[in-house]
Amino acid sequence: MLALGPLLALTLAGSPGGPATPPVTVTVDSSRHAVTIVTGPFDLPNQPPMDEMLEMGHAMAHNAPVQRFVWPVDGWLRGFEWSLVDARGNTVPKDVMHHMIMVNFDRRQLLYDAAERLMGAGSETDDATVPRTIGIPLSAGSRLGFYINWHNSTGRDLEGVSLRLTLLWTPKNQNPRPANAMPIYMDVNLTIGGTNTFDVPPGTSSKAYEFTLPVGGKLLAVGGHLHDYGTSVRLEDAETGKVLTTVLATRTPDGKVLKVGRRLFGVTGAGLTLTANHRYRVVGNYNNPTGKLIPQGAMAHMVGLFVPDDMARWPAINPDDPTFRKDMAALKADEHGNALVADEMPMDHDMKGMDHSDHGAAAKP
Numbered sequence: 332m333l334a335l336g337p338l339l340a341l342t343l344a345g346s347p348g349g350p351a352t353p354p355v356t357v358t359v360d361s362s363r364h365a366v367t368i369v370t371g372p373f374d375l376p377n378q379p380p381m382d383e384m385l386e387m388g389h390a391m392a393h394n395a396p397v398q399r400f401v402w403p404v405d406g407w408l409r410g411f412e413w414s415l416v417d418a419r420g421n422t423v424p425k426d427v428m429h430h431m432i433m434v435n436f437d438r439r440q441l442l443y444d445a446a447e448r449l450m451g452a453g454s455e456t457d458d459a460t461v462p463r464t465i466g467i468p469l470s471a472g473s474r475l476g477f478y479i480n481w482h483n484s485t486g487r488d489l490e491g492v493s494l495r496l497t498l499l500w501t502p503k504n505q506n507p508r509p510a511n512a513m514p515i516y517m518d519v520n521l522t523i524g525g526t527n528t529f530d531v532p533p534g535t536s537s538k539a540y541e542f543t544l545p546v547g548g549k550l551l552a553v554g555g556h557l558h559d560y561g562t563s564v565r566l567e568d569a570e571t572g573k574v575l576t577t578v579l580a581t582r583t584p585d586g587k588v589l590k591v592g593r594r595l596f597g598v599t600g601a602g603l604t605l606t607a608n609h610r611y612r613v614v615g616n617y618n619n620p621t622g623k624l625i626p627q628g629a630m631a632h633m634v635g636l637f638v639p640d641d642m643a644r645w646p647a648i649n650p651d652d653p654t655f656r657k658d659m660a661a662l663k664a665d666e667h668g669n670a671l672v673a674d675e676m677p678m679d680h681d682m683k684g685m686d687h688s689d690h691g692a693a694a695k696p
């Protein structure tokens with residue numbers, strides 16, 4: 332039976348003067364070790380299908396409001412479940428939520444001088460959990476936020492839609508302690524505070540990004556993300572050229588991407604070793620049979636879970652770094668990660684392209 336433990340709820344209203352942002356309600360179920368986030372209502376007018384929108388040159392604006400809340404418990408995040416309901420309590424098809432990205436304003440990403448992207452969920456994302464031996468460490472008081480891009484192409488207007496997201500955590504006193512598994516995001520074409528989309532020329536093409544890591548560790552699992560006509564994303568050793576892992580797109584005969592595969596390297600411990608200060612390369616591959624260039628039509632990245640050898644060497648946030656400031660501006664925050672009020676906000680910052688995300692595994696940046 333589900334016995335509700337101490338119940339805690341807090342509500343954060345939208346920015347004063349800004350567009351009405353639905354409230355965020357946070358509820359803790361201490362017996363089930365579940366934190367439930369509910370936000371809504373959202374009214375979602377019907378829109379054309381995504382490929383028609385792109386053909387009309389109708390890029391999706393990245394101007395969804397960042398909705399913030401404070402993480403209430405100490406422990407490790409180990410999974411999530413989500414659903415959508417309308418004003419009458421009826422289930423709404425999951426593909427109406429194109430994507431939701433959750434940000435942790437209190438931790439940096441491993442590769443980028445930008446805030447951690449804790450997880451993503453969207454039309455192609457199922458519920459996910461990881462074994463109790465691993466988890467993403469999160470302390471009570473961490474400032475989190477999320478933004479949602481909706482895409483309602485059900486053929487009818489939807490009113491009063493709410494997102495219900497349940498995050499499962501492992502408590503601090505679990506013995507043995509879970510290994511710290513951190514989100515890792517490796518994009519072939521990211522501009523922090525800008526876009527990660529790029530043009531797709533006709534025929535085969537690829538785009539690559541080289542990086543080093545400030546701390547080594549083990550990659551436990553990866554998933555990938557591609558747009559239509561994408562074929563694969565791979566990670567390779569840039570010093571030897573050896574391919575370390577590849578995730579493949581499942582495509583329709585005409586090249587539409589149905590899903591992108593995942594790889595597990597041993598959530599039980601083994602993992603794929605990555606070394607500090609060694610050069611790696613992430614490569615996205617496309618094969619576009621349309622004979623036409625598709626402007627800003629592509630995205631390619633790998634996301635996964637990474638266990639650092641030494642958590643103390645995880646890069647710290649540098650509020651003075653101009654790149655970090657760009658990320659904060661795009662998230663409507665000051666350099667310390669605090670929410671800006673409406674009249675301090677920078678101009679809206681349009682991201683061309685769709686950024687639809689199937690950021691696969693349990694918790695993704």
Ligand SMILES: [Cu+2]
Pocket residue numbers: 556557558630685686687688
């Ligand atoms: Cu995308």
